[in-house]
Amino acid sequence: MAALMLRLPVFVIILILLTFCEGGLSASEKKYVTSNKSFFNLKEVNVKSHRRAKRSTNFDSADITAILNRHNELRGKVSPEAADMKYMSWDDDLATMAQEWSDGCEFEHGNPTNISPFSSIGQNLWLGTGSESSPPDGTGQTQSWYNEVQYYTFSNMACSHVCGHYTQVVWSSSYTVGCGRTFCSTVTWDDGANQWNNAWLVTCNYGPAGNYAGTQPYTEGSSCTQCDSGVGQCYNNLCRLCSEHDEECVCNTVCQNCGTRLSNCTCVCQDGWYGSDCSTYCEDTHSYCWQNPGWPGPAYCGFHPAVPVGCPLMCSVCNAEDPDFVCDAAQASSESPSVTTSQGVTTLVTIQSTTSTCATLTCQNGGTFTSDGCECRCTSEYQGDLCQHAKIEVEHGVLIHLIHDIGDWSLIRPYLLDLVGRVVTYVCNKPLYFPFCCPPKTQKSNSETLSYVDDSHVDIVSGYPVARDDSSYWVMVVVRPPVTSDLCTLGDQTSRRKRETDEVFLDQDTLYNAIQNSTTQMEQELNVTVGAIEKGEVEEGSDVGESTSVWLVLVIVLLVLIISSASAALVSVFYVFIKGIPGRKSNKVNHETEKSNTDSEKPTEKKQPLSFD
Numbered sequence: 001m002a003a004l005m006l007r008l009p010v011f012v013i014i015l016i017l018l019t020f021c022e023g024g025l026s027a028s029e030k031k032y033v034t035s036n037k038s039f040f041n042l043k044e045v046n047v048k049s050h051r052r053a054k055r056s057t058n059f060d061s062a063d064i065t066a067i068l069n070r071h072n073e074l075r076g077k078v079s080p081e082a083a084d085m086k087y088m089s090w091d092d093d094l095a096t097m098a099q100e101w102s103d104g105c106e107f108e109h110g111n112p113t114n115i116s117p118f119s120s121i122g123q124n125l126w127l128g129t130g131s132e133s134s135p136p137d138g139t140g141q142t143q144s145w146y147n148e149v150q151y152y153t154f155s156n157m158a159c160s161h162v163c164g165h166y167t168q169v170v171w172s173s174s175y176t177v178g179c180g181r182t183f184c185s186t187v188t189w190d191d192g193a194n195q196w197n198n199a200w201l202v203t204c205n206y207g208p209a210g211n212y213a214g215t216q217p218y219t220e221g222s223s224c225t226q227c228d229s230g231v232g233q234c235y236n237n238l239c240r241l242c243s244e245h246d247e248e249c250v251c252n253t254v255c256q257n258c259g260t261r262l263s264n265c266t267c268v269c270q271d272g273w274y275g276s277d278c279s280t281y282c283e284d285t286h287s288y289c290w291q292n293p294g295w296p297g298p299a300y301c302g303f304h305p306a307v308p309v310g311c312p313l314m315c316s317v318c319n320a321e322d323p324d325f326v327c328d329a330a331q332a333s334s335e336s337p338s339v340t341t342s343q344g345v346t347t348l349v350t351i352q353s354t355t356s357t358c359a360t361l362t363c364q365n366g367g368t369f370t371s372d373g374c375e376c377r378c379t380s381e382y383q384g385d386l387c388q389h390a391k392i393e394v395e396h397g398v399l400i401h402l403i404h405d406i407g408d409w410s411l412i413r414p415y416l417l418d419l420v421g422r423v424v425t426y427v428c429n430k431p432l433y434f435p436f437c438c439p440p441k442t443q444k445s446n447s448e449t450l451s452y453v454d455d456s457h458v459d460i461v462s463g464y465p466v467a468r469d470d471s472s473y474w475v476m477v478v479v480r481p482p483v484t485s486d487l488c489t490l491g492d493q494t495s496r497r498k499r500e501t502d503e504v505f506l507d508q509d510t511l512y513n514a515i516q517n518s519t520t521q522m523e524q525e526l527n528v529t530v531g532a533i534e535k536g537e538v539e540e541g542s543d544v545g546e547s548t549s550v551w552l553v554l555v556i557v558l559l560v561l562i563i564s565s566a567s568a569a570l571v572s573v574f575y576v577f578i579k580g581i582p583g584r585k586s587n588k589v590n591h592e593t594e595k596s597n598t599d600s601e602k603p604t605e606k607k608q609p610l611s612f613d
Helices: 002-007 010-020 047-051 061-076 092-103 139-151 164-169 306-310 391-396 406-428 486-490 508-516 519-526 544-579 584-601
Strands: 032-039 121-129 176-189 194-207 233-235 335-342 345-352 368-370 375-377 398-403 458-460 466-469 472-479 529-535
Touching: 061 139, 061 164, 061 176, 092 121, 092 176, 092 194, 121 139, 121 164, 139 164, 139 194, 391 472, 391 508, 398 508, 406 458, 406 472, 406 508, 406 519, 472 508, 508 519, 508 529, 519 529
Parallel strands: none
Antiparallel strands: 032 121, 121 194, 176 194, 335 345, 368 375, 398 472, 398 529, 458 472, 466 472
């Protein structure tokens, strides 16, 4: 028998051994295999109904913490160092999907209905034999995926064996993970052609997915210097906001080319440079920029995400270089951060060299730069760090917090404008809101749903979107209703008067209610998660415009006082002149005497006190 087996091919010997081993491999012969895949263009179906279901994963809270800690530990120690590696968090939706998939006991890639906020999901699988009483905790599986680093060459993205699990674990823009595990009496794959008995199947889903073909998993550079959000706050070499934890946190932002680092750990770049660290030169690099056929002008910047990337100058992503400005490296900002932590409160301390200077900010809309505070002082009509937000728009605007990659904003924008136009039209057709949409009319007598506004009447407030953190951002919208519309013309048959109002914008409360009541629809149509809906608030406080107004008022008051004094003097001179005219004095005396006599004849009237009875 032994001689016969020596003559058989190796794979036949393994097959014979597996056949004679009851239940597959014994505990002393534990084996495992792995698999990786990314899913793109996923759709959400009945998102809210799924989210009402109880979250389920067979990993307990201790396991979840351990899985996250291992992921973030490995992501923070990649070599070469990562400049844009995001901190990874747990996602219950991804975990629920992963658990449901593991429960199927098939060693194949796939997902149940997508209930996550992500349109792309990465997936790592691990299958290992073992006993039901010894479940894997997820950390060993994570480590086994990461260990594929030995086969991967970062510089040229070459892989000598299997590398997809490693690259997914360290994919910089994947910032959430959710895992599930199941003990299977039988696990099959290849449509049932293969199977293992008594094995654990571990599934981990990642959002958003990594492993884009021809792309490195992260950007090489000093940690947290090129975070997607533009905020260089760092936690164990990972992009993470200080506000999210009370442990050590530093600002690693380094603003190149004489850019200025602000107190919020972001850079304001000199004209001619852009990017989170001001390291990218502002120029149009794509051959289609300003070309017809191609992308003839700024109107095409929202056509596709590639347009502003290839044509940043055309799309006003950055400003052209100022030929008169010379960046003096010796005078450029040189800062080193330190951190103090006390009673759970983290304070970011910036130590700045005495030779550093504050680069001039490009204040917008008439704002003036103050070198002492390294900030912009805005006119009375604008607010924001660079005076980029018009107060009149903010006063009527509504903020939407989108939990989504800001890099996809150009794709989401047209769908958001269309959605807001539709929900505003729907709300304004309701009798309760009709008077606010079509003043001065007070009652909608037409029961039909009439057209009011569309996407052409919805605007994004200047200066938005604004990144909130590595994975979300704020956008503010306003609505400028047309002077004439079917709703305002035909909605009230008792009056043919047009929409008459000095207001250019739709009432803020009406817009807020329309958007607030459509968050579910927004999440489903845009494939995003809506974090919050808030009304825009105008900043209070003195500024350049207000100071000017105060001085103008003072000057006017002073002029009035001067004119009043001069008028009084003229009256006095005129009075003296009149008294000097012959005949006027005797007449006046006679009149005064007469008046005096008349008064003396009147009885004295005693004033009675007011009665409150």
